[in-house]
Amino acid sequence: MGRRRGWWRGRTVLAGAAALFSVVAVAGQATTATAAGTPSPYRFAADAERIEGATNTADAVRLTPGTYYRSTIRDNGKLYYGLRLDEVSSASGVSDASSASSAYVSATAVPKPGTKVTYSDGIKVSLQDSDGHRCFSGDAGIARFGPTESPRPLTAWASRRAGPGAYTCKSAGTYTVLVERTSGPGSSLDDWELELQYVSEPALEKVTSTAAPQVWDSASPQALDGLARTREGGTSFSGARSLEEGVWKDGIRAGQTLFYRVPVDWGQQLDANAELGPASGDGYLGNALVMALHNPVRALVDDADVGYDGSRKRTGLEPLPPVAYENRFAVDDQAGGMRFAGWYYLVVHLAEEMSDKFGDGPFELTLRVRVRGTAGEAPAYSGAAVPRDVFEVTAKDKDAAASGSAATGGDGGDGGDGGSSSENIAMKAVAVGGIGTGSVLVLGLVMWTVVARRRAGADAPEAAVPVAGGGASRTYGRSRAR
Numbered sequence: 001m002g003r004r005r006g007w008w009r010g011r012t013v014l015a016g017a018a019a020l021f022s023v024v025a026v027a028g029q030a031t032t033a034t035a036a037g038t039p040s041p042y043r044f045a046a047d048a049e050r051i052e053g054a055t056n057t058a059d060a061v062r063l064t065p066g067t068y069y070r071s072t073i074r075d076n077g078k079l080y081y082g083l084r085l086d087e088v089s090s091a092s093g094v095s096d097a098s099s100a101s102s103a104y105v106s107a108t109a110v111p112k113p114g115t116k117v118t119y120s121d122g123i124k125v126s127l128q129d130s131d132g133h134r135c136f137s138g139d140a141g142i143a144r145f146g147p148t149e150s151p152r153p154l155t156a157w158a159s160r161r162a163g164p165g166a167y168t169c170k171s172a173g174t175y176t177v178l179v180e181r182t183s184g185p186g187s188s189l190d191d192w193e194l195e196l197q198y199v200s201e202p203a204l205e206k207v208t209s210t211a212a213p214q215v216w217d218s219a220s221p222q223a224l225d226g227l228a229r230t231r232e233g234g235t236s237f238s239g240a241r242s243l244e245e246g247v248w249k250d251g252i253r254a255g256q257t258l259f260y261r262v263p264v265d266w267g268q269q270l271d272a273n274a275e276l277g278p279a280s281g282d283g284y285l286g287n288a289l290v291m292a293l294h295n296p297v298r299a300l301v302d303d304a305d306v307g308y309d310g311s312r313k314r315t316g317l318e319p320l321p322p323v324a325y326e327n328r329f330a331v332d333d334q335a336g337g338m339r340f341a342g343w344y345y346l347v348v349h350l351a352e353e354m355s356d357k358f359g360d361g362p363f364e365l366t367l368r369v370r371v372r373g374t375a376g377e378a379p380a381y382s383g384a385a386v387p388r389d390v391f392e393v394t395a396k397d398k399d400a401a402a403s404g405s406a407a408t409g410g411d412g413g414d415g416g417d418g419g420s421s422s423e424n425i426a427m428k429a430v431a432v433g434g435i436g437t438g439s440v441l442v443l444g445l446v447m448w449t450v451v452a453r454r455r456a457g458a459d460a461p462e463a464a465v466p467v468a469g470g471g472a473s474r475t476y477g478r479s480r481a482r
Helices: 002-036 325-329 333-337 354-358 395-403 421-433 437-458
Strands: 068-073 078-085 102-110 122-128 142-144 154-160 173-182 192-201 246-252 257-264 269-276 285-294 300-308 313-316 342-350 363-372
Touching (some): 068 078, 078 192, 102 122, 102 173, 142 154, 257 269, 257 395, 269 285, 269 342, 300 313, 300 333, 325 333, 342 363
Parallel strands (some): 122 154
Antiparallel strands (some): 068 192, 078 173, 102 192, 122 142, 122 173, 246 363, 269 313, 285 342
């Protein structure tokens, strides 16, 4: 038996080593294929719960704050999901609207690659009470594809804003989220995938002001200069790559949407510019590169776009106010979106039509990110947000921005733990293979070399990005909100 055990262990080592090197090779091939082929699809949150939207309010599945959900919506479909907001706690059965929490629900629609969409196609999200009255909190709740008419992830949102200044949906009780898909003539009939998120924000212990700040530095700062470091963007909110202040370089393909996230604390201002490098080709495309900023609840704050003729082009966000709780009372849409601290998402899209005139790419993409101001004190909330820390910038968040790790909740395709897809696959192979000690040491050395080489290039200044041909764009439909 002992001899057979030694024989089997040796055989296992050889088989495990072969399997590992095979996996590493496949991972490398997959990475190359991704770089040379169709852009990666949207990566849904790994822990997203699959649910079905109801066709009426009575059958609506109730959403829980802090949980991700996946669903599907048909052409011109209407789906209902339920919420229970601020359970009545007083003996009299009357809720205290001034202490009720605010609710934010977002829906990201993801058409399949190659789906035909038109200008007016899009997604709409609204929140309504048990009587069917809509909660009016200033949010438009609509996102459309716009004039570029090309498929990409679209995010719309709705909210129940509680506390001073709120004039609808104050009571505790059952609410309904309505998600609607709008489709025009000539659109594909394919189903769209949905990712839903529900975030709960507690009320303040005491509201001292209901007026938005009127004076702040609204001058456009000089674009940030310096050596560019390479950092690959993710393909979803959950896989967004973390950035700190600096100049960042990446490669983007025609039709691709990349996600990045930046921690912005209370009292700080965020400035961002996106630049598309030169490429060979002929012609001009309007709105070729689009950059959108979404706040911690995925609500659109601002967007900017630029046309492209093969020469270097740059676009940037409008000057935004420092993050402040009182911004929610602003009339201006952009100011209203800067209402809480946390992760702000930069979503960059390169139009699918780029391939017709300038090739598939990848094209050189440069992001210039600046965070101005000293972090201030957080407002005195009366409880905890759900998910916890969503409206804070923690030491862990700052470390993530410095190291470039991906957002948690990704499915690993974007390197959810901060590593690349090939690194994750290879390390899983080591864990599953049950390889012997000596082999683990050898393979560990191999993996250490792979990881070291990748990390050496991850933050290398002026890293080379292959450039093929340039771009056309898809215009983000604005789902403005306050």
